[in-house]
Amino acid sequence: MIRYGPAGIPLSCKGRTLKDGIEDVHNLTLNALEIQMVRPKTLVRAPDEDNEVGKTIRELTADAGFVIGIDRDGDVLYNQDEIIDAEDNLVYLESGVAPCFGDLAGLGNMAQRLDVSLSLHTPYYMDLGSDDDLTADCMASLQHAGIILNELRGDIVVTNVGLYTASRDRTDTDVSIKENLKGLVKWWKKDKLTPRLGIEVTGQQDVYGSLEQVLDLCDAVKGLTPVLNFPHYFSRTKGSLETSSDFADLIQQFQPYCKDNASLYTSFSGVEYDQDGNERRLTPIKKGDLKFEPLAEALCELKPEMTIISSSPLLEHDAMYMQIITERILSKHVAKDLKERKKAEGTPADGSTGGE
Secondary structure: OEEEEEEOOOOOOOOOOHHHHHHHHHHOOOOEEEEEOOOOOEEEEOOOOOOOOOOOHHHOOHHHOEEEEEEEOOEEEOOOOOOOOOOOEEEEEOOOOOOOHHHHHHHHHHHHHOOOEEEEEOOOOOOOOOOOHHHHHHHHHHHHHHHHHHHHOOOEEEEOOOEOOOOOOHHHHHHHHHHHHHHHHHHHHHOOOOOEEEEEOOOOOOEOOOHHHHHHHHHHOOOEEEEEEHHHHHHHOOOOOOOHHHHHHHHHHHHHHOHHHOOEEEEEOEEEEOOOOOEEEEEOHHHOOOOOHHHHHHHHHHOOOEEEEEOOOOOHHHHHHHHHHHHHHHHHHHHHHHHHHHHHOOOOOOOOOOOO
């Protein structure tokens, strides 16, 4: 099965909540939605003795804000069933994906009922290549993303991992990225989070995330999943994706990492890039050099389990466009196969027996 959906709440959606977005995606006959996680400020406060002490995070209402953890003696607990004590502090996000954490389970149930697969993309500027305060904030953002999507019963958290700077050796950056992700995966497993943790191919030469780096990282750190961003890869390789075979060869490099029939997670849009192989901007599919038709041909040949997220500025419009193009090419393949089979059987293409 191939799923299609937008990177964010559809532009045509009248409401701007996650609930509105899920419903709108379903009404558009799409079946995937990538939640865009901004880098919300994390704040800490004392609990309200009358309304919050003695309750769990799941039991708090929207009046409490989006509480995601309990700070107890300097250690942050992310067990949402932990009883809040008067001596605790509450860790909350200035802006969450819902009014409160307790709303997430219901939204996840609704998405499953409407057959909308949820994923979450972390803030686009991430730095796991160091050990400073920014890296600590990025690690916390990834933890929060995992907890949120786990409660939504979603599929995959997608992230970039960092960029190279003149002040830090590239080898040291690579080592830090690997070690930080090893620690994150260990924490992920300890807290029994079910979403996959996806590392995305990136579109800038000075950002960690070439095809080889992403696949090597996923080989080295068990528990990571590679994410195929077509416009990013197209930019880094200066327009290498032209034929259906180009797309098929690329997809097949990712398929071994999709265990137990898991969906290959991808992103598509048009794109403009410079002569050095750096992405400049994403464009509507019909405006960029990266064409969808060869990918659709490859999909009809390979028939992979796959999710394609539209990162185009047209969001849901281009998600629907990709869905229509794939269905149109698939119909042509089916008609061609039927014609050839009947020809091999000696039956006219119109299905008649040839007799009077």
